[in-house]
Amino acid sequence: MSKFIDRVVLHVRAGKGGHGCASVHREKYKPLGGPDGGNGGHGGNVVLEVDPNVHTLLDFHFHPHAKGGNGKPGEGGNRDGKQGADLLLQVPDGTVVIGSDGEVLADLVGVGTTYVAARGGRGGLGNAALASKARKAPGFALLGEDGEERDVVLELKSVADVGLVGFPSAGKSSLVSVLSAAKPKVADYPFTTLVPNLGVVSSGDTTFTVADVPGLIPGASEGRGLGLEFLRHLERCAVLAHVVDCATLEPGRDPVSDVDALEAELAAYKPALKADAELGDLADRPRVVILNKADIPDAAELAEMVGAEFSERGWPVYTISTVSREGLRPLTFALAEMVLEYRAAHPKAAPPRQVIRPVAAGESGFSVERDGEIEGGFIVRGERPERWVRQTQFDNDEAVGYLADRLARLGVEEKLEKLGAEPGAPVTIGDVTFEWEPQVSAGVDMVMTGRGTDPRLDQSDRISAAERKHASRVRRGLVSEDEITE
Incomplete structure (x- = not known):
């Protein structure tokens, strides 16, 4: 089974530029043929690109070093060196690139989005390009430059429409498995899910994705349990669904207190990216309450008792059973409708255009x-x-x-x-x-x-x-x- 990795440190180094060539054309009966040294090739860049077929940062976990190709040196006869090959790295949709100082460098959302993580060094000019009135045959060439070298942090945030939140063993993974073709690990002990699971759900003409986030506990926004590791996967969800275990036997727990405890954690968590913050706080996202395990008689009675209290808050309430699949059809259509409403209210922004700002003429630059x-x-x-x-x-x-x-x-x-x-x-x-x-x-x-x-x-x-x-x-x-x- 493949391992899910959503945070890695990547060491990137772009290719070196090739040196220029200092050469003079030599031919019989032409002792002063003039300079003919070619330019060195530029070094290759290290480029990150969003690929829809990549869903984890696992490759970078095992291969954390990335290097672009070096440029070739120039040669005599006005032959320029070959350009270094760019290194193209495929990353999943929703990857955030963070510098070593904690600054967000890029937010890669959308198939085909690219970011140059390290730029290749410039190739040096050959003596043919350096010839002037004062230096008709330069006896030197310029050296190629080293490429950029730095460490960046790649952090994956799941791009899902519906995020399932709840206490451990509430049935979130089971719900994903019955709503979609995903097969997450399901077991009868807490923290079975250690990584987010994504499932694709079809409801009529609407297709949306559901993310099963590992179980949260009070204090998750401060790092308790698996909180901070996976709360970021909820930042871009259009709808948050509380999956409540109505058959829990733990003392001091009931559906209302469970939801209130998780609501406090969602309200305390603040998105790190400005783009995610513009989507609104997690506490402001549309909600739906899913009362699970209705196949157990005591759980069905409890779900009927607490359903009215959640309805008073203006949240839709659905009682389901992932075992008997009771109530799944109306839940699926309701989630699809909420996703469509959110999409209409928050249309996808156009990809940012590259802005080139030339240096003002006359600026010394030193x-x-x-x-x-x-x-x-x-x-x-x-x-x-x-x-x-x-x-x-x-x-x-x-x-x-x-x-x-x-x-x-x-x-x-x-x-x-x-x-x-x-x-x-x-x-x-x-x-x-x-x-x-x-x-x-x-x-x-x-x-x-x-x-x-x-x-x-x-x-x-x-x-x-x-x-x-x-x-x-x-x-x-x-x-x-x-x-x-x-």
């Missing part, structure tokens, strides 16, 4: 602040500068010079000067910290001397090989510090 941990240091924050740093090959001087040009055009250099940054001040962007050198003429077109080099980064104060050798000999006491050696 900020510079003083570093509280490094004396005289600064931190540059912003999506674009941090992305540019991740794409840079720092072992390639030309790539570093290109990064300096991009930051200068964005206004980072000017902002650092206004904040009083001194030459050599440590500047942190993303995970990289470097020394700021304002004498580097960033943003100014320069004549490049060779592939992979940038003359602006040649520092006159660099220690030569001869100087390092002399310093080593001084440390070993072979020569004096003032002695000049060849």
Whole structure:
């Protein structure tokens, strides 16, 4: 028998973007054929999609890691890398996606509804795409970015029209089994049902679903018993049906007190999602009282006695027996009529449209602040500068010079000067910290001397090989510090 799982933690990681290619076209008699490095492919996304054939989160319980395909690197001859394959994960209708901080990210209701749980990294540009008037044959390419990686919680809320509530062993599972083709576990001990059971019921031209929620007890809204685990399965039910055990022998229990106790729990429970809260509190949903086990003489007499009290509250009352199937037909038609009335009063909202909000022209998209941990240091924050740093090959001087040009055009250099940054001040962007050198003429077109080099980064104060050798000999006491050696 398959296991019902309605809450899992899913570790999603999108694919990495492929690196760009730094290549120069080579052909006989054409020594300067120009750059022809292709772009890297974008990484694949991790996408959640509602599938009507999936009813549990069991697959994610046993396979909690999901990874999109990596993009392929670009190649010479202007050949772009292949895009990474998207990973499509099928989830049941009513799945709620929650971030690690508890924020609701998506509410997946309706067949075909999708949500991108993790976006793939961008592929790096090849040197053919980076060619410009100043850099006719770039000797570098941009690196591909890592894909998004995070943990999300998938929580399933049953999308049913009628929710059956009641104390343990009230006969809810038995009722589902006789109203529909569902075959839930039925036994004569409390808490037989540990997971919600869904059944499809046909009444004339109307088809609706019935959810059998595990037995509730006083304190369920605060987590007692199985309360909080399964009260959420009632949030989207159009009608709530109290299934009352009229043949219980437990002292201190009777149909009226049972219903009153569960009504208090329904009133205390608050939906977590705004969309579910707009459907109204559970206490405001249409009600029907089902007095079960009428095949037992004492239970039939008790049902007749308490029926009038529930009717005074304005709730329809039906006396049934799941064993003899007495009273099931009128109950089925009544439930269908209540579901139709609720559907007419609460039409399904149109699926939300995707809204694209472009960044306003002229917006810098970055900020510079003083570093509280490094004396005289600064931190540059912003999506674009941090992305540019991740794409840079720092072992390639030309790539570093290109990064300096991009930051200068964005206004980072000017902002650092206004904040009083001194030459050599440590500047942190993303995970990289470097020394700021304002004498580097960033943003100014320069004549490049060779592939992979940038003359602006040649520092006159660099220690030569001869100087390092002399310093080593001084440390070993072979020569004096003032002695000049060849």
